[in-house]
Amino acid sequence: MxxxxxxxxxxxxxxxxxxxxxxxxxxxxxxxxxxxxxxxxxxxxxxxxxxxxxxxxxxxxxxxxxxxxxxxxxxxxxxxxxxxxxxxxxxxxxxxxxxxxxxxxxxxxxxxxxxxxxxxxxxxxxxxxARQVEDDGRQALMAELDHRVKNVLAAVQTLAVQTAKQTTSLDAFLANFGGRLKAMASANELLTAARWRGAAIDHLAAAELGAIAPGQTRWDGPELFLTPRAANALALALHELSANAVRHGALSVESGRVDLRWTQLPDGGFELIWSESGGPRTSTPTRRGFGATLLGQVTGRELNGETSVEYRPSGLRATLTAGAAALAPRPDDLPEAPAPRPVEATPVANRALSLKGARILIVEDAVLLALELETGLSEAGAEVIGPAYELEEAMALLDRPIDAAVLDANLNGRSVMPVAEALAARHVPFVFATGYGEAGGAPGGFDAPVIRKPYDVTQVADAVAELLAAR
The missing domain is CATH 3.30.450.20 (PAS domain)
Known part of the structure; x- marks a missing residue:
């Protein structure tokens, strides 16, 4: 061939x-x-x-x-x-x-x-x-997200109603409700960081106690990881105890101390003890508020255990016990505990805040929040520019005289960074008011204050006033 x-x-x-x-x-x-x-x-x-x-x-x-x-x-x-x-x-x-x-x-x-x-x-x-499994997973995720959002909204509604029933003034309501909402937000950040598998007790303690009364609080215990439900309950419990300690207990004076300890029980649950010392003499209150109800009923039930509070003359002592169902396996890839947040001043209505004549740009895609910011800053004397709800709206307003700005980090899925970069180039200071969790400082690496949602407008006004005063 x-x-x-x-x-x-x-x-x-x-x-x-x-x-x-x-x-x-x-x-x-x-x-x-x-x-x-x-x-x-x-x-x-x-x-x-x-x-x-x-x-x-x-x-x-x-x-x-x-x-x-x-x-x-x-x-x-x-x-x-x-x-x-x-x-x-x-x-x-x-x-x-x-x-x-x-x-x-x-x-x-x-x-x-x-x-x-x-x-x-x-x-x-x-x-x-593979595509169908992914679609099914997406649908399941959306259904779970819908379920969680509804649960959160229902919890917020209940907190608002119950807090209102137990307070006699608007100032007290705003302070109590706002604090409880922030406790829920902190727990949510920890849960999100752990992909909603739960949260570690030491992380919850750090989030609530790490930034209040430096040197007066300490916490210690084994590495225990809570289910999402138990984590939310414990976050609220620690907030109620902290708020009470700051108002009336050990943290209301410089000599006071709070010691938080937890141990695992033989049945698989845990016991957590909150001890106050060095503060004012305590006695059993004559009136039971919603915070006491949260501790006595909701927390114990959500932790599948019980709560007891002793008003000792030397200081309040609270004991929370939880059943084994409150604990989950601690993931190997759990992020480090977040850095403590700076202490935020308790909002006080009608105080002498002045932004008189300041031209403040508001960039926020949530209409209700934008309107609240506009009202609050206007009442403080500012001339509001906007609000801008979309990136293009914000960019179109940059040719106007601006003294400072309040920026949401995300505008309907688009980054606000082009606005921030343009303001920085003009040396116009700005504040980030965002719902994103702690992630190593301000978005985009800017040297700018960050106020986490949920917030009170007074916090935003304070931050803007400080920026303007520093110019």
Whole structure:
């Protein structure tokens, strides 16, 4: 055999390469001969033998279709045979070789004769199981998010109503409700950092006690990790104890101390003891407020345990016990405890805040928050520019005289950084008012104050006033 007689090597066609790259299998249905031709690629996807088999008027694969999808597949095929030129259907396919259920997509083009009668179908098969699992996971995630948001809103509503019932002035309501809301927000940040698997007790203690009365608080205990439900309950409990200590207890004087200790119990739960010393002499209160109700009933119930509070002359002592159901395995990839937040001043209504004549730009995509900021800053004497709800609106306002700005970090999914960069280039100071958690300082690395949501407008006004005073 001469060199010229050697047949050239066989190479896959461009179509075959494209099908292989896309992970697709192909088939043909000869309607006239009632014949189904399955390619090796389709055979690998569907778990069927490759080659020719009786088409059974299109029903050859029906026995492998999930029973819940069979009627829909038959209806789609009948409609296509009657008048369609293209065919596409997604269904669950039970592979005959290993009985695995895979999600399949079949698409094809119907050929017809001069009288419009179907003569054949050429199509492709795709395994879309991964995509379907991802879609199902996304739907489950959205349902879970919807559930959690509704739970949070219901909890906030309850806190607002119960706090209002137990307070006699607007100032007291704002202080108490705002503090409880911030405790929930801190717990939420920790839960988010741990991907909602829970939160560590030491992280909760650091978030609540780390920034109040430096040198007067300490906490210690084994590395215990709480479920999300228990973490929220303990965050509120620690906030109530801290707020009471600052107002009336050990942290109301410089000589006072708070010691927080927790130990794991033999039954798998834990015991946490809050001890105050060095403060004013304490006695059992004559009136039971909502904070005491939170400690005595809600916390104990949510922790699957109980709470006891002793008003000793030397200082308040609270003991929280929790059942084993309150604890979860501590993840190996748990982030480090967040740095303590700076102490935020308790809002005081109608105090002498002055931003008189200051031109303040507001950039905030939440309408209610923007309106609240506009009202609060205007009452403090500022001339409000905006509010701008979109990035383009904010950029269009930058040619106006501006003394300072309040920026939300995210505007309907878009970063506010172009606005921040433009302001920084003009040496206009700004404050970030954002719902994003602690992440190493201000967004974008700017040297700017950050006020975390939820906030009181007074905090924003204070921060802006300090920026202007420092110029």
């Amino acid at each position: 001469t060199r010229q007689d050697v047949p050239p090597p066989s190479h896959p066609s461009r179509l075959e390469l494209a099908l292989q790259a896309a992970g697709l299998g192909e088939f043909e249905w000869d309607v006239a001969r009632d014949l189904l031709i399955i390619s090796p690629r389709m055979a690998a996807i569907a778990g069927l033998p490759a080659g020719k088999r009786a088409a059974e008027r299109g029903a050859a694969l029906d026995r492998f279709v999930h029973p819940d999808d069979l009627e829909r597949v038959r209806s789609s095929r009948a409609a296509n045979l009657a008048s369609g030129d293209t065919f596409e259907v997604e269904y669950r396919h039970i592979r005959p070789d290993d009985q695995r259920t895979v999600h399949m997509r079949i698409a094809g083009i119907m050929a017809r004769d001069a009288k419009g009668r179907p003569t054949g179908l050429t199509g492709i098969v795709e395994d879309i199981t």
